Amino acid sequence: MKNLLFFSVLVLFFSCSKKNTFILKTLQGDAIGTxxxxxxxxxxxxxxETKIDSLxxxxxxxxxxxxxxxxxxxxxxxxxxxxVDAYFAEVFHxxxxxxxxxxxxxxxxxxxLVNAWGFGPEDEITDLDSLKIDxxxxxxxxxxxxxxxxxxxxxxxxxxxxxNAIGKGFLVDVIGRLFExxxxxxxxxxxxGEIRARGVNQDGVAWKIAIENxxxxxxxxxxxxxxxxxxxxATSGNYRKYRTTPDGKKFVHTINxxxxxxxxxxxxxxxxxxxxxxxDVDGYATACMAMxxxxxxxxxxxxxxLKAFLIYIDENDQLQTYKSENFDN
Numbered sequence: 656m657k658n659l660l661f662f663s664v665l666v667l668f669f670s671c672s673k674k675n676t677f678i679l680k681t682l683q684g685d686a687i688g689t690x691x692x693x694x695x696x697x698x699x700x701x702x703x704e705t706k707i708d709s710l711x712x713x714x715x716x717x718x719x720x721x722x723x724x725x726x727x728x729x730x731x732x733x734x735x736x737x738x739v740d741a742y743f744a745e746v747f748h749x750x751x752x753x754x755x756x757x758x759x760x761x762x763x764x765x766x767x768l769v770n771a772w773g774f775g776p777e778d779e780i781t782d783l784d785s786l787k788i789d790x791x792x793x794x795x796x797x798x799x800x801x802x803x804x805x806x807x808x809x810x811x812x813x814x815x816x817x818x819n820a821i822g823k824g825f826l827v828d829v830i831g832r833l834f835e836x837x838x839x840x841x842x843x844x845x846x847x848g849e850i851r852a853r854g855v856n857q858d859g860v861a862w863k864i865a866i867e868n869x870x871x872x873x874x875x876x877x878x879x880x881x882x883x884x885x886x887x888x889a890t891s892g893n894y895r896k897y898r899t900t901p902d903g904k905k906f907v908h909t910i911n912x913x914x915x916x917x918x919x920x921x922x923x924x925x926x927x928x929x930x931x932x933x934x935d936v937d938g939y940a941t942a943c944m945a946m947x948x949x950x951x952x953x954x955x956x957x958x959x960x961l962k963a964f965l966i967y968i969d970e971n972d973q974l975q976t977y978k979s980e981n982f983d984n
Contacts, residue, residue: 679695681694682712686826689764691846696839696956710830714742719775726740735806736806737806739807744802746818757945761941763816764814764817765817789915794813795912805827820891823848824887827849843856851887852885861884864883866878869923869924869974879920879964879976886930888926888929891909891925892925912946920947922943922969925943926964928982948965964977
């Protein structure tokens with residue numbers, strides 16, 4: 656795959672019966688501003704590299720704000736003639752669902768504030784104050800947009816879509832569905848830490864995943880290891896992606912959609928697991944970071960289809976973890 660995908664084959668054998676011998680294959684590379692790692696078991700010689708490369712390009716053409724000619728960029732620039740594809744439509748409808756369920760704590764129209772705080776592709780706004788933030792909040796709210804007959808309608812032309820909080824998970828799903836189309840029953844797709852797993856690994860057991868500790872110094876350590884039983888997992892955190900001003904103030908990339916501010920809470924990391932799509936748990940994990948610890952706990956009690964592992968700082972500045980009641984790993 657040209658400049659996009661490095662393909663390596665790891666030859667390990669997993670015998671699921673006397674008749675079938677499956678080979679563990681691994682694909683690694685770069686996509687949508689991050690890295691990916693894909694593992695799958697097969698006893699055939701299907702070439703997935705070009706197919707995955709094509710999917711990445713199609714998704715970028717549809718939903719990447721970092722590509723000026725993408726559909727989402729044209730819509731953000733005010734082009735009302737764009738007919739969105741099925742990928743954009745699916746992300747839109749998933750976003751609307753999570754927006755409603757989280758009472759707006761997940762909101763992809765927060766893009767204008769993401770840019771203003773310096774975390775997006777557009778120029779940041781210097782000297783942000785409460786008046787500027789309040790004015791920008793006018794253009795935030797997923798209830799202010801609609802999708803009809805393939806066209807996006809915005810209440811205000813300044814509304815700026817940003818699907819980055821759900822985009823990695825969605826690409827994970829699209830690639831996972833590709834494997835399922837070819838009857839690959841055992842696979843794990845990981846993009847930037849978001850994962851969709853089906854079946855078992857080369858040892859015949861559910862895929863094992865490590866949840867990282869929120870280390871700000873760049874080191875890696877793990878809080879726990881879990882198994883995914885035909886599930887998806889996404890983790891959101893503010894411990895790596897943040898900005899610090901010259902006077903020491905810290906601003907995180909998860910914007911509070913109600914206040915417009917990019918301030919840190921005591922919740923450092925949220926990992927959400929579900930049998931639903933990875934795009935869904937990606938959105939819910941982002942919503943958890945926006946809601947904070949206590950509100951997230953209450954949300955999880957009402958949404959038992961979700962499991963979560965939270966890492967936070969307590970009142971004594973000590974690192975603590977919280978597992979939802981249905982967390983069985």
